[in-house]
Amino acid sequence: AQKVTQAQTEISVVEKEDVTLDCVYETRDTTYYLFWYKQPPSGELVFLIRRNSFDEQNEISGRYSWNFQKSTSSFNFTITASQVVDSAVYFCALSEANTGFQKLVFGTGTRLLVSP
Amino acid sequence: ETGVTQSPTHLIKTRGQQVTLRCSSQSGHNTVSWYQQALGQGPQFIFQYYREEENGRGNFPPRFSGLQFPNYSSELNVNALELDDSALYLCASSSRTGFTDTQYFGPGTRLTVL
Numbered sequence: 001a002q003k004v005t006q007a008q009t010e011i012s013v014v015e016k017e018d019v020t021l022d023c024v025y026e027t028r029d030t031t032y033y034l035f036w037y038k039q040p041p042s043g044e045l046v047f048l049i050r051r052n053s054f055d056e057q058n059e060i061s062g063r064y065s066w067n068f069q070k071s072t073s074s075f076n077f078t079i080t081a082s083q084v085v086d087s088a089v090y091f092c093a094l095s096e097a098n099t100g101f102q103k104l105v106f107g108t109g110t111r112l113l114v115s116p
Numbered sequence: 117e118t119g120v121t122q123s124p125t126h127l128i129k130t131r132g133q134q135v136t137l138r139c140s141s142q143s144g145h146n147t148v149s150w151y152q153q154a155l156g157q158g159p160q161f162i163f164q165y166y167r168e169e170e171n172g173r174g175n176f177p178p179r180f181s182g183l184q185f186p187n188y189s190s191e192l193n194v195n196a197l198e199l200d201d202s203a204l205y206l207c208a209s210s211s212r213t214g215f216t217d218t219q220y221f222g223p224g225t226r227l228t229v230l
Contacts, residue, residue, distance in 0.1 A: 004158075035218070043204055044118075045159070045221035091158055101172030102149065102210060104219060106158030 002027050004094050006107035013082050014115055021077045021110045023092030029053075034068065034075045035093040035104065045091070051075065082114045118142055120209050120222035128228045129197050137192040137225045139207030147212040148190040149219055150182060153204040165190055166212050194227075202229045 003026040013019045025034065036048040049059065051068050059066045063080045079086055089111045093104040119142035129135050141148050147166045151159035161174035165184035179195040188209070194201055204226050208219035 037221070042223065043206075043226070044223040045206060045208075047118075047218055047220060050218050093158075101164045101166070102147065102212075102217060102219065103161045103164065103172055103174065104149075104151075104159070104208075105161070108156075108158050 002094050002096060002105045004092050004105055004107035006090075006092055006110050008110045009108075010111040010113065012113045012115065015084060016081050018078060018080050019082050019112065019114075021079075021090050021092075021112070023075045023077065023107060025073050025075065025092070025094045027094060027096055029096040031096070033095045035095070036066070036075075036077050037091045037093065037106075039089040039091060039109070041088070048077075079112075082112075084114050084116055087112055087114045118209075118220040118222065120207060120220055122205075122207050122222040122225050124225060125223070126226045126228075128230065130230050131197055131199060133197050134193065134195045135197060135227060137194075137205050137207075137227070139190045139192070139209075139222060141188045141190070141207075141209030142220055145209035145211045145220075146188050147210045147217070148184055148188065149208045149210070150190070150192045151206040151208065152176070152201075153206060153224070154200075155203070159206055162192070197229045199229050202227060 005024045037045040067076045089109045093106045121140045149164040150162040153159040163173040168184045184190045204224045206224045207222045210217040210219045
């Protein structure tokens with residue numbers, strides 16, 4: 001069965017600190033996709049990144065970076081030099097390729113609070 | 117912004133009533149998925165529509181039903197509302213060119229059942 005675990009319920013940092021959000025997943029499929037979404041207080045889920053199971057290269061986009069390690073089933077997200085606007089709930093999600101349809105399985109989310 | 121719109125923004129119903137939520141997908145997208153997000157939880161997959169047919173469903177009872185129209189917009193219907201149905205309902209659209217497609221979410225409809 002698919003499962004995504006985000007063990008950090010809430011993280012508080014001061015602006016300009018670096019912060020890493022952890023994500024551990026479980027799947028029996030060899031082909032799958034991992035995602036990160038941001039949910040600001042407005043409620044809309046904002047897509048950040050998609051990564052497939054065959055691409056373990058780390059990715060950097062501005063202040064954001066992602067570390068995908070199949071050996072530990074982890075897909076961690078780091079924000080460098082955090083800003084107040086980064087305050088939101090962040091969700092990691094998993095999608096398997098063998099179900100015949102696109103179903104996202106989400107973790108419970110990590111609330112990030114960045115104070116000035 | 118994703119171009120996915122949902123209506124209404126907020127809704128208050130009483131137990132036992134029926135509700136219809138609406139979603140317009142992003143231009144060029146032919147697949148719509150619905151999720152329920154209870155307070156403090158991650159979204160839970162309800163079902164997905166492709167070419168006007170339900171092609172996947174999560175662990176939700178039959179009183180949750182849906183429709184997809186020729187223009188790819190969609191409705192979520194919930195009958196016999198229960199208190200536990202209070203949640204944020206999110207619609208996501210994607211382009212079904214495979215299983216790699218990213219789902220883009222709308223702003224959600226917050227349903228309160230009293």
